Amino acid sequence: xxxATEEYNEYLGAKTARIVSAEQVENYTVYVIEVAxxxxxxxxxxxxxxxxxxxxKLLSEKKVDKNALPPKKLLGNMSKSFVEKRQxxxxxxxxxxxxxxxxxxxxxxxxxxxxxxxxxFGVTHALAEELFTKGDMILSAGEVFHMTPMQLHxxxxxxxxxxxxxxxxxxxxxxxxxxxxxxxLKYLQVTGASGNLGSSNIVVSSLAFDMAMFKCLQQVxxxxxxxxxxxxxxxxxxxxATLGVHQSTSTIKDVLIPAASSxxxxxxxxxxxxxxxxxxxxxxxxxxxxxxxxxxxxxxxxSLKLIPKVEFLSLSHNEITTLEHLQHLSSLTHLDLSxxxxxxxxxxxxxxxxxxxxxxxxxxxxTLEGLCKLYSLVTLDVGHNSIYQVSDVKHIGSxxxxxxxxxxxxxxxxVTDYRTKVLATFNDRSKEVCLDGAPTSQKEQDTxxxxxxxxxxxxxxxxxxxxxxxxLHAASIADADSADTASTASSxxxGIDVLSTSEEHLRxxxxxxxxxxxxxxxxxxxxxxxxxxxxxxxxxxPQSQHWSPMSSPSTKRRAHSGHRSPARARKSPGKTPGxxxxxxxxxxxxxxxxxxxxLARPTSLPLPQQPVQPTINVEEDKPKETPTLxxxxxxxxxxxxxxxxxxxxxxxxxxxxxxxxxHFLFAGCLSIESPHSEF
Numbered sequence: 001x002x003x004a005t006e007e008y009n010e011y012l013g014a015k016t017a018r019i020v021s022a023e024q025v026e027n028y029t030v031y032v033i034e035v036a037x038x039x040x041x042x043x044x045x046x047x048x049x050x051x052x053x054x055x056x057k058l059l060s061e062k063k064v065d066k067n068a069l070p071p072k073k074l075l076g077n078m079s080k081s082f083v084e085k086r087q088x089x090x091x092x093x094x095x096x097x098x099x100x101x102x103x104x105x106x107x108x109x110x111x112x113x114x115x116x117x118x119x120x121f122g123v124t125h126a127l128a129e130e131l132f133t134k135g136d137m138i139l140s141a142g143e144v145f146h147m148t149p150m151q152l153h154x155x156x157x158x159x160x161x162x163x164x165x166x167x168x169x170x171x172x173x174x175x176x177x178x179x180x181x182x183x184x185l186k187y188l189q190v191t192g193a194s195g196n197l198g199s200s201n202i203v204v205s206s207l208a209f210d211m212a213m214f215k216c217l218q219q220v221x222x223x224x225x226x227x228x229x230x231x232x233x234x235x236x237x238x239x240x241a242t243l244g245v246h247q248s249t250s251t252i253k254d255v256l257i258p259a260a261s262s263x264x265x266x267x268x269x270x271x272x273x274x275x276x277x278x279x280x281x282x283x284x285x286x287x288x289x290x291x292x293x294x295x296x297x298x299x300x301x302x303s304l305k306l307i308p309k310v311e312f313l314s315l316s317h318n319e320i321t322t323l324e325h326l327q328h329l330s331s332l333t334h335l336d337l338s339x340x341x342x343x344x345x346x347x348x349x350x351x352x353x354x355x356x357x358x359x360x361x362x363x364x365x366x367t368l369e370g371l372c373k374l375y376s377l378v379t380l381d382v383g384h385n386s387i388y389q390v391s392d393v394k395h396i397g398s399x400x401x402x403x404x405x406x407x408x409x410x411x412x413x414x415v416t417d418y419r420t421k422v423l424a425t426f427n428d429r430s431k432e433v434c435l436d437g438a439p440t441s442q443k444e445q446d447t448x449x450x451x452x453x454x455x456x457x458x459x460x461x462x463x464x465x466x467x468x469x470x471x472l473h474a475a476s477i478a479d480a481d482s483a484d485t486a487s488t489a490s491s492x493x494x495g496i497d498v499l500s501t502s503e504e505h506l507r508x509x510x511x512x513x514x515x516x517x518x519x520x521x522x523x524x525x526x527x528x529x530x531x532x533x534x535x536x537x538x539x540x541x542p543q544s545q546h547w548s549p550m551s552s553p554s555t556k557r558r559a560h561s562g563h564r565s566p567a568r569a570r571k572s573p574g575k576t577p578g579x580x581x582x583x584x585x586x587x588x589x590x591x592x593x594x595x596x597x598x599l600a601r602p603t604s605l606p607l608p609q610q611p612v613q614p615t616i617n618v619e620e621d622k623p624k625e626t627p628t629l630x631x632x633x634x635x636x637x638x639x640x641x642x643x644x645x646x647x648x649x650x651x652x653x654x655x656x657x658x659x660x661x662x663h664f665l666f667a668g669c670l671s672i673e674s675p676h677s678e679f
Contacts, residue, residue: 013038015102017094017113019087029083031090037119042200044114048072051090057108063101069093107170118200120154125173127151132172135181144187149225150197152190152209155182159213183215192224192248205229211236221291223247227254234258237284243307244291252292253303257281268305283308293317293336300324315340316359326351338362338381349373360385361406367392377402383436384409390421397425404434420444424451 013036020043021032033044051069058064070089073082097109105115107125115122131138138145158175192204205226212232214220219242222230227249234257245255257266266279283305289312297318305328313329314336321341326332327350335355339362348370352358357379358371365385371377372395380402387393387410396402407413407422413436415421423430423440430448431440440448 015098015105015119017091017098019091019094022083022087024078027078029078029086031087033094033113035113035115035118037115040118040200040202042114042118042198042202044112044199046112048086048090050112051093054108054112058097058106061106061108063106064097068096107173114198117198118150118202120157123151123154124158124175124178125170127155128174128177129170129172131181132174132177135177139181139184139186142186144189144219145185146189146191149190149192149204149207149209150202152211153207155179155213156208156210159210179213182213185214186216187219188214188217189221190223190225194224194247215239218242220244221246231258234282237282237286239286240284241286242289242291243284243287244289246291246294248295249292250296250298251301251303252297253301255292256284256303256306281306285309288312288331290314300326302328304328323348323351330354333357333376335359345370349375356401361409368395371396372398375400379404381406382410383407386410387412390415390418390425393422394425397427400429402426402429402433404437406436408436417447420447420451424448424455427452 016036018034019031020034023030023032023045025047028047028049030045030047033046035042035044052072055064055069059066070086070093077083077086094113098105101109105122110116110119110122110125116126117123155175155178159179192207195204196202197204204224206229207225208229208231210232211217211220211230212235214236217236217240220233220236220240221242221244224247227245230248233255243255249255266281268281268283284307287307287310290307290310291312291314293314293316295318297315297320299320299322300315302325304325308328309331310329311331312334313332316336316338318340320337321343323337323342323345326335329352331354332352333354334357335352336359338359342360342363342365345360345365346369352374354376355374356376358374358377359381361381361383363385365382366387368382368387369392371380374396377396377399378401380396383406387407390412393407393412396405405422412418412422419435422435423433423444426433431445433440
């Protein structure tokens, strides 16, 4: 108790008053009085006539001596010497009154020195008298009661003092009247001020007060106070439905978690974090309206999940740049984010999917693309942003419930026929939409219908054009496939024709050997099979004239036997033990052998060498380059063969030369070194 009394005396201190100056106003003098109550000081101004009225009231209450006040003077009362003397006398008079009534200052003296505005006892006395008279009427009418931070600070301070609630002799000034009233109050508005309170040195934002005295508050609005100095607000969680805080905070957390500065980790009751390392903070389960507009909030913190049932949220006139933690408000239907610093609202439907009214006016938005899936949206305000094109508005044209949209203050409003072009983006619902507060007129509806018809025709034309291009593309692909198929079939047919001709020549050659060699034709044919060089039939034989055996399949087998690989050469009969080496007769042996008919023997003409590959001319003065074997690997054999034969026929050689050329050509292609020997 002694400690509390000492703290009380230190806080309040002695009450003093002194006249610091005198000012001449027209034909009278005003005295400037400086009053002090503890650390609080303020000034009041009074003329001598007001001092006289105070003295008369104190006399009626027997609170002062009749001769204590300096006497009135009619003549010479404006002289400097007289004013200075009266100033000293009046100061002595005030000090005498305060010293005499230090513990219980008379009500008239409190009013005279403005104690009812700046001193905690004078403030509570004045409030108690008001509520004693009007309290019941205010409660029954359900009106919003206005209080100041100084009044709440005075009540909170008085409740902490070891003093009786009835500090004054007047029962109407009893503090219990105030406590009874605030415990029943439902609607409260606390309004502070910037800077100092009146003429005092009291800074309004430095005044702390406790809201725990209120038991039934359903709506509270706090303006121009310091939210960090407001305690007991969380005691209203069970009854409060509407919470408003303006010009009082820079974070939402300071309001919803009053002890946020002393809590490092916290969680809600619904979360399942570690109870040992986190502080459980109960939710504001009854709050449905939260208004944090006109503050200095820069971001939306996670404390927003402490008001999960909020339906209306206002964060206008802040400094918000990003939208966070709105997904915790599943019941939110009305959101005001106007006059912030938002530049984008991407995928807003993932955060506020059930929103009906959205205010984004006064931001820095350039497009409405992020609003395209807010299917429950009814009213949208995006005025005074940076929307330049009508196409930026098309993103909300398909919203099924939109009824009102405000675009005033955007550059897009300067576009020719702005209203009709914007209304046309809503298609069949254009007549139901109210743009910039004005309903759609009949003339605008007709213009919109024309624009929509033109747009539909344009879309149909583009659709037909795309369909036509697709058909042309498909037809070109089909033609190309048909051409490739025909070319492939022709090449295969030509190859088959060439092979058929080779077989026919082989049969012709065998028949010629049988007719000329008689019984020895088979021996001659075997000799030709073993000879690695190409042989010519006798030119005297009409049926085999200019015929080369290199074109037959047997020549291919002979070529393989004449060009053995090194591995096969090592396994030759001459080197295999126990076997006799077979003797392969040479051309001289065949020519001198009596067992072979002269008609079956090779002629004595020198063996023809493989001719140089012919040059294919594309132009008369620019011959084509002869393809190599590597080139032939990448070109169909039949196409190349046809080209070479046609080129040779154009040289106008004799029939005999042309026939020899074909023989050598087939022989070369059928040799073991040819990449087309499989043909």
